[in-house]
Amino acid sequence: ATTAYLHSAQVQERRGRLRAWNFGLVILAFLLVVFGTFIVRSGVVPSVHTFAVSAIGPWFLGFLAACLLFSGALLAWRAGGLRSTGQPAATVSREGAFALQNLLLIGVVAVVFWGTILPLVSGMLGQERVVDANYYERAAGPLLAALLALMAAGPLLPWRRAGAPWLRALAWPAGAAVATLRGLLVFGVRSIPALLALPLTVAAAVTCLVEYGRAIRKWRISLFVKRRRRYGAYLAHIGLVVVAVGVAASHFWQQEADVTLQPGQQVSVFGSSLIYADAEQRQLGDHSELVAVIRFGDTTLEPSRATYAGLGGQSLTHVAITTTPLADIYVILVGSNPDGSASFRILINPLVSWIWAGGGLLLLGVAFGNLGARRAETVTAVTRPAVVPSWR
Numbered sequence: 604a605t606t607a608y609l610h611s612a613q614v615q616e617r618r619g620r621l622r623a624w625n626f627g628l629v630i631l632a633f634l635l636v637v638f639g640t641f642i643v644r645s646g647v648v649p650s651v652h653t654f655a656v657s658a659i660g661p662w663f664l665g666f667l668a669a670c671l672l673f674s675g676a677l678l679a680w681r682a683g684g685l686r687s688t689g690q691p692a693a694t695v696s697r698e699g700a701f702a703l704q705n706l707l708l709i710g711v712v713a714v715v716f717w718g719t720i721l722p723l724v725s726g727m728l729g730q731e732r733v734v735d736a737n738y739y740e741r742a743a744g745p746l747l748a749a750l751l752a753l754m755a756a757g758p759l760l761p762w763r764r765a766g767a768p769w770l771r772a773l774a775w776p777a778g779a780a781v782a783t784l785r786g787l788l789v790f791g792v793r794s795i796p797a798l799l800a801l802p803l804t805v806a807a808a809v810t811c812l813v814e815y816g817r818a819i820r821k822w823r824i825s826l827f828v829k830r831r832r833r834y835g836a837y838l839a840h841i842g843l844v845v846v847a848v849g850v851a852a853s854h855f856w857q858q859e860a861d862v863t864l865q866p867g868q869q870v871s872v873f874g875s876s877l878i879y880a881d882a883e884q885r886q887l888g889d890h891s892e893l894v895a896v897i898r899f900g901d902t903t904l905e906p907s908r909a910t911y912a913g914l915g916g917q918s919l920t921h922v923a924i925t926t927t928p929l930a931d932i933y934v935i936l937v938g939s940n941p942d943g944s945a946s947f948r949i950l951i952n953p954l955v956s957w958i959w960a961g962g963g964l965l966l967l968g969v970a971f972g973n974l975g976a977r978r979a980e981t982v983t984a985v986t987r988p989a990v991v992p993s994w995r
Contacts, residue, residue, distance in 0.1 A: 604632040607708040614701050617762060619688035623678070624705070626685055630674040635712070637667045648723055696764050700757035707746050707753070714742040740796075748799055751847065754840055755780070755806035758814065775813050776806035797855040801848070808844040811837040835972020842964030849957030853931075858951040861937070865944045872951065873929055875900055882945055889913055892921075895936045895945050899925055906936040906947070931955040 608628040614621045642648050645660025678685075718734045725732040759772040780802035787798055814837055862870050864879035871877075880896040890911045897904040904923035911917050923934045933950040940946065 604628055604635060604709070604712055607705040608632065610701050611705050614698050618698055620698065621702070622688075623682060623685040626678055626681070628705075630678065631712075634667065634670060634674070635716075637663065637670060641667055642719065648719060695760070695769075697757070697760045697762045700753055700760050704750065704753050704757065707750050710746045711743050711750075714739065714746070718742075744796060748803060751800065751803035751807055751844075754844070755803060755810050758810050758837070758840075772813075776809045779809040780806040794855055797851060800851045804844045804847045804851070808841055811841050811844075831974055832972045835968045835970075835974075837968070838971060839965045839968030842961045842966075842968055845961030845964060846958050847961075849954045849961060852954035852957070853952040856953050858953075860949045861946065862949060863940070863944050863946045865942075870949070872899070872932060872949065873927065875927075877904075877932075877934070877949070879945060879947075882939055893936065893939060895947070897923065897934060899932070904934050906934045908936050908938065926956060928956055929953060 605628075608625055611621045611625055611628065615625055641660065641663035644663055647660065718738055722731050722733050755776045756773060759769055759776075761769065783802040783805040784798060787801060792798060815834065860870075864870065866879060866881050869876040869878040876899075878898040880898055882893060882895045885892045885894055887909075890909045892907045892909045894905050894907040897906070902925050904925060906923040907921045909919045909921065911919070920935060925932050925934075931952045933952070935948040935950070937946040937948055
């Protein structure tokens with residue numbers, strides 16, 4: 604909801620439209636924050652994030668109801684002063700892209716909201732239902748793909764109406780998307796979601812890079828300062844694209860393998876050798892641990908399995924994790940065998956580090972876009988010359 608407001612506010616700023624809609628988005632964002640707190644603190648929906656059941660839940664529910672009533676009444680009261688003042692724009696325009704993007708984002712909000720409250724609603728109707736990851740992939744996946752397509756085409760759209768120059772500007776992102784699609788097909792990728800998501804992410808990144816290239820090509824570095832909001836937004840978009848690539852790669856190309864190794868044997872992981880050195884038994888207070896020592900380049904991994912004799916022999920697995928620029932590698936010790944070998948489960952999640960890097964780029968873009976913004980507004984307000992009418 605806040606992302607939708609961040610974009611639609613530009614339409615209000617530039618064109619004087621969507622004023623009531625933006626007011627509603629701000630209200631919705633606040634109500635969702637309160638609702639999320641209510642769910643976590645009340646325990647009405649089972650979740651690993653839920654606190655113990657307490658008496659504070661009804662208070663949050665009452666506060667949420669009061670906020671909803673007050674906000675709705677305020678919006679209705681001020682509706683007359685929130686009418687759009689600008690002229691309507693064509694459907695294919697920057698305004699149209701922002702409106703469609705807002706609808707898609709609210710669609711994602713609706714999908715997540717329904718998936719969250721479904722156990723509560725279905726339980727009230729007599730049969731509790733819980734959704735899994737497949738629901739979010741199928742319901743939100745197409746919406747997110749459409750958002751990526753808008754990230755590729757939307758920034759190139761002019762205000763009010765698009766013409767032939769916009770179609771020519773689409774050549775770069777469209778060409779990059781087609782080239783990426785061909786490359787994926789050549790390398791044997793046949794997953795429809797992957798063939799859809801990755802070309803769109805590349806197209807969105809190319810759109811932002813083209814805009815940067817135009818300013819650099821003309822040696823107009825001052826544009827980055829004068830239009831820092833615009834170029835900060837492009838940098839944030841690039842960060843979001845990097846996050847999308849990391850999420851897509853870790854989801855579509857996750858690998859899992861079960862191996863049994865003798866001491867000194869190795870298995871190849873992303874071009875490097877994972878060598879099983881030895882295993883040792885350690886006694887640590889109230890439990891014992893079987894620890895496997897694994898060499899992965901210069902890194903030593905120690906997956907282990909702890910056994911608690913005082914708890915009836917219950918065991919707990921400790922996963923060893925290492926991170927490379929290409930993947931996160933998880934090594935799980937399944938157990939040891941009488942012949943001295945050990946069994947492991949190895950999970951490889953590609954490009955997880957890209958998710959963190961993309962998040963950093965997104966924050967950097969936000970910081971750059973807002974750098975000195977308040978000071979610039981203050982100076983403008985103070986130094987703006989008075990308008991003196993001429994009576995000649």
